[in-house]
Amino acid sequence: MARRALALVNVGAIERNVARLVRAADGAIVCAVVKADGYGHGMLAAAGAALRGGAGWLAVATAGEALALRRAGIGPDVRILLLGALSDEELPVALDAAADVTVWTPELLDALAADGRRIRVHVKLDSGLGRLGTRDAAQATALADAVAAAPTLELAGAWTHFATADEPGDAFFGEQLRRFRAWAEPLRDRHPGVLLHAANSAALLRDPASHFDLVRPGVAIYGLDPFGEDPAARDLEPALGLVSYVAAVKACAAGQSAGYGRRFVAARDTTLATVPIGYGDGYRRGLTNRAEALVGGRRIPLVGTVSMDNVTFDLGAGEGPAVPAAAGDDVVLIGIQGGERITAEDVARHLDTINYEVTCGLSSRVPRVHHRDGEPAPA
Structure with a gap:
């Protein structure tokens, strides 16, 4: 083959990893995270493989990613959850992509309500990660109530994100889980049908109590170990x-x-x-x-x-x-x-970093060649 360097991506491995995570989720919807160009594996190929493997939803970080998925043929029957913040310029792009969006401030909620389109909204509680989301559970509940009352908005979900799920034995994971449950379960009683979700890859594999209604595995769908150890020990297949x-x-x-x-x-x-x-x-x-x-x-x-x-x-x-x-x-x-x-984990240890950064960091100068177990990849 005439090449300097190639990233050979086995979409069959992604399919099998997702199928394994579907089994581990034990009835919770699997929302496969394909942001950052599928963690460096190629977003469109990863999305297709994840859906074939049994994922019900996809998740991205940016409005542009959501729109790219729709333009590539991901139909309206597949929900796309937008996890990240939205600027004024990005908001209409996200809505054009029919993405589920996240709110944690009254200002963003007002912008959604003013748009006039039917929009699915997820309210985010910051249970301890300290990034996006409101730390105030009462404010989060008030936002959820306001979403449910708005004629064009649908309260679709309530969620949080863990800071230390990938550190086995760490007590803060359990504290975050308790904080989220104390807010989210009464909210679901108040608004039946709202989906609760918290688990990333590490939480999904670590504790079934974190699964709720939907799980959001990212790194594990690519066969990377969320704990930075050996993927094979968790029946994950590097793609x-x-x-x-x-x-x-x-x-x-x-x-x-x-x-x-x-x-x-x-x-x-x-x-x-x-x-x-x-x-x-x-x-x-x-x-x-x-x-x-x-x-x-x-x-x-x-x-x-x-x-x-x-x-x-x-x-x-x-x-x-x-x-x-x-x-x-x-x-x-x-x-x-x-x-x-x-493994990517081996490379990460040499760099004192995480496997995510190894694959995400491969530049566009390295072509991604997608295949399924050595054969041409499905379209």
Whole structure:
């Protein structure tokens, strides 16, 4: 294949992950979160796969994302929940997309009521994350009552978002759950039919008490572990593989260096492979002298500084002979080759970050190639 680097995205894996999460949700509606271009996997392909896997709703962060889904053919029978804030300019875009929208202030509620269209509204309580939503449960209830009373508005949902669901054993998760339940369950008694929702991927897998009527998994639908550990331990299948190739093989004598700043100087004679990927592709400079790749089914270390367009790996590292690589050979930066595996979680640990950032950070210079278990992806 003629390529510098490719993100190979298996939509079959997304389908299976969603089906697994549907089972775990035990009757709650699964709202698959496909914001940020499907966490870097491709929003439209991820949305289609999630729906085939059994998701009933989709969720996005921006009005533009909602409209893009509608324009791509996501019909009105699929609810799109818009999770984020809306500026005055974005609000009509969200409504043109027939998205469910979130309110937590009287001002936004007034803007919705003034539009005149039939709009589905979700009221957000800030139970402890400290971002969007009102911390005042009484104000949230008053907003919900006002939505229900408005002739063109429908009170569709009441929700919150967890701060520490991905930290097993943390007590604040339980505190947030109690705060939300204390507000939301009386609200549902007051307004039968309103959907309660709180659970992200981590909460969905951690505690069935967080499921309520609808769950909002994001990272897990892509086979990324919300706890930053091994996806396979939770029966999740990573959907994205990042591959490049060996552009050049070069002898490197002891004392010679590779990369800007000479951050790698060979301690002994070795062989280096130059691979045409770098921070311009989202393969971060922070991986300098830290990451690994798979070549010929063997794990080899990244050496030297990650530059914008290239990086080098030491084919002669470790015991035994050097990996017998040649120009054109495949290099797997995330994925499986032979009996070895590198996960997004592995890369994230090298960067002291989270798996979300690894996949979201892949730049548009890396084409996403969608397939289903090795075959062309469904339209």
